[in-house]
């Protein structure tokens with residue numbers, strides 16, 4: 191089997207040199223899918239894995255805009271339209287200086303499997319720009335978003351491609367992007383998700399990724415007769431996903447003791463409560479300040495330039511960004527007694543970190559399963575837009591819970607290795623793959 195995986199990867203490496211993140215995401219999928227397709231020759235015959243690893247289309251464009259000093263700035267915009275076998279391309283936009291084709295191809299590739307797992311009719315895509323919203327005025331962010339959409343508008347539509355947020359793209363950016371699309375096209379339709387509730391957004395969409403990852407962790411813990419209640423939890427990041435992971439953990443009675451940003455992490459042994467969380471939301475979403483300020487305000491420790499993985503915990507939620515947790519961190523977590531890791535970010539654990547979790551046989555879930563709640567509620571936002579109605583918070587939340595339960599069930603079905611151990615990566619990859627692969631076979635070589 192290793193030879194087959196190597197042969198496949200050699201071809202992918204030759205065609206995608208200098209794209210390490212994309213190669214990492216494909217390698218992880220190949221390791222679970224190649225043994226599966228050996229037992230299901232139709233997928234091999236139609237070269238599904240080779241086709242799935244090639245984007246249907248990549249659009250790259252120039253984004254010129256004027257900053258507050260009246261100077262011209264130039265950024266690069268992208269949209270990777272990865273796979274449309276089961277629905278319109280769907281996936282977020284990331285605005286971050288690190289954004290390049292490799293990162294967006296890995297994200298779009300993951301999104302294909304994730305969206306399939308939700309059970310909703312969404313293909314996979316991802317886009318964004320190397321624009322950094324940090325430190326920019328609202329006026330500059332608006333100008334950038336307007337210029338970005340002035341090119342992107344011709345490639346998206348409610349039935350073609352529906353972007354949303356990701357790192358650096360939240361409610362503010364989605365609002366500006368939506369406004370510009372509406373102005374250019376003269377059309378009010380669901381071309382983006384993550385909109386504010388006043389103009390077609392879904393209730394629970396802001397909470398969905400964070401709540402969903404906690405619902406998923408609860409399902410995982412249940413397989414070992416455990417509850418999240420009373421557990422000590424380590425969370426990385428402090429953006430949308432981290433904030434709502436903390437909110438749901440508080441609601442179910444778990445104690446979150448860390449949060450981080452690119453500057454370092456805070457350790458609050460008393461736990462983050464509702465009022466401290468309200469402070470974090472104001473700090474990060476309104477003032478756009480640094481997490482270090484939390485430590486000063488609540489008199490706890492701040493570790494500059496460090497990640498929170500050496501803090502003793504039962505459960506960890508890596509909610510920041512790709513490759514933020516390596517094999518050494520994984521070993522430290524396991525040695526300190528952590529027995530459940532659910533990814534809120536996309537690919538935050540390196541391949542070697544995952545191997546550490548698997549050999550220790552702890553509960554580990556890849557983002558494409560555990561963080562699928564965000565895009566799932568985006569799918570529900572699309573449904574509500576098409577129906578021209580809005581569901582209540584309870585309605586959306588119970589659908590989200592149900593979807594996370596169903597994704598967990600799919601992972602267990604296709605990932606159970608023995609009585610006591612589920613390989614969630616294998617389960618997620620195979621479950622996500624089957625639906626897309628069968629649709630690709632049915633639609634011929636397109």
Ligand code: GLU
Pocket residue numbers: 280281282283352353354355356357383536561562564565566568
């Ligand atoms: N960026 C999110 C993700 O990684 C959400 C995508 C969406 O809602 O379309 O899944």
